[in-house]
Amino acid sequence: MTQKTEIRAEICLPTTNLTADIGFFTKVLGMQMDRIYPADDPKVASFRGHGLAVQLDADAAQSAGRLQFATDDQTFADGKTQLVSPGGTQVSVVPLNPPLILPETNHSFVVRRLADQAPWVIGRAGMHYRDLIPDRLGGSIIASHIRIPDGGPVPDMVHYHKVGFQLIFCYRGWVDVVYEDQGGPIRLTAGDCFIQPPEIRHRVLEASDGIEVIEIGVPAEHVTEIDHEMTLPTAVVNRDREWDGQRFVHNVAEGGTWVDARLPGFIARDTTIAENTKDVAGVQVIRRGQGDPVWAAHDADIYFTFVMQGEFVLEGDGQAPHTLVAGDAFVIPPGMRTRYSAPSDDLELLEVALRGDFRTEL
Structure with a gap:
């Protein structure tokens, strides 16, 4: 041998x-x-x-x-x-280090309601997880609603994830996190988001009472490795560094620019994630705008939406209408025609698409 x-x-x-x-x-x-x-x-x-x-x-x-x-x-x-x-x-x-495998997406139309009382599961570092895509589209994605009921220091260690894409969007409260090569601790507040490039070292430090985040991971099952050697923050600050072609993003909601969304009747705030991942994914916040909603179809491989505020009726070809409210989530398969009808004035949606350069047909 x-x-x-x-x-x-x-x-x-x-x-x-x-x-x-x-x-x-x-x-x-x-x-x-x-x-x-x-x-x-x-x-x-x-x-x-x-x-x-x-x-x-x-x-x-x-x-x-x-x-x-x-x-x-x-x-x-x-x-x-x-x-x-x-x-x-x-x-x-x-x-020892198996390659990251991205499963083929098993497309399906998914609606997940908060009122359905899906169980909260205790996950890593004592955080509570609620699964927003139960079938995980064949293992291609996991979307989790995560909460920490009691604020204060988080029992976390320097670690990293073997992923293709990972988003952390702050839904409620705030959380302090420190990242490799990004300087000192960064506070993520409601409406802000991070993308954690593949294998960037980081550590969750402290959170407010009632902190809630939406976390998207691709693929659904991925390994979390503990790094016992690295101390954060690192002495080097290099905010232009890339990990597997992706840059770290800290997008702040306050002062963001709102423009007409691809869907008539709505406006959108882009998070720059498509730009910084070379269109691996795109993330936008959508609000009610002027005009009437119309029927539309998207060609994104994965098109996930979480309802952060307000309500509307999700209509889809071959589907009964679904009245959705804050805390609900849904996935629309590519090519399926849908319409967001009867939106409330305070409607706010988190839209995550893979890829980020998808097309919409009205």
């Missing part, structure tokens, strides 16, 4: 309560957590300490643990994914 590159051996163990076990392995056993996923409802977490590496898996069969080797060396074990020792012990071989 040829010379190996980096190889990490882990003992993989089942768990029936990952949230409680995270506290046990870090506080009681004194191990450090390296990664966790998915963020909205964690199932897998990895730890190191005392000469051991341990992975806890909530979906693993409740039986004895197994040995796993993670490596990017394709020659290790002659490329096999399963090995069996002479004594019958099974050993798994997995990629």
Whole structure:
């Protein structure tokens, strides 16, 4: 066998309560957590300490643990994914840094109402998550309504996400976050947003009581890695830096420019995200304008909208009308004709499209 590159051996163990076990392995056993996923409802977490590496898996069969080797060396074990020792012990071989895979979008028309009482799930760092796209369009996207009921310091660590695109839009309250190469802590207030380019290191510091954000992640399932080496803020400030072709964006709502939206009867405030992601995605805030709403169809692969304020009636070809209010969300598949009828004067929508250079036909 040829010379190996980096190889990490882990003992993989089942768990029936990952949230409680995270506290046990870090506080009681004194191990450090390296990664966790998915963020909205964690199932897998990895730890190191005392000469051991341990992975806890909530979906693993409740039986004895197994040995796993993670490596990017394709020659290790002659490329096999399963090995069996002479004594019958099974050993798994997995990629150390698997490539990011963006699943093909499984298009569907989705309406998610706050009044439906979808469950809030405790996710990473104790934050509460509500899923806004239950079918996740075949795994291509996750949209989460996230809240922290009690304000104050957030028990977070320097970390990063292996994603293709990620948006944090502040719906209510405020939150302080510090980012790699972006200087000191930045306060995100209601109406503001960040995009977190792929693998930018960051840490949530503190939040107001009742903070709520909308988080969009592509793809739906992605890994959160803990960076135990980096200290934030970094000494270097480089606001023009790109991560996988994307620049960090902190868009501030106050003083924003409003122009006619692509949909007649509405106005829009652009967040500059299309420009700074090279049209990977586009994000706008939409309000009621002058004139009557019309029927329209979009060719965006993913077209997601969250109702932040007011109400209207969502009409769609082949669909019963849906009266939507603040806290509701919907997804329109490409080519489907819809109309936003009877909008209230205070209507405000968050529109997220992938790609950002999509076209609208009236």
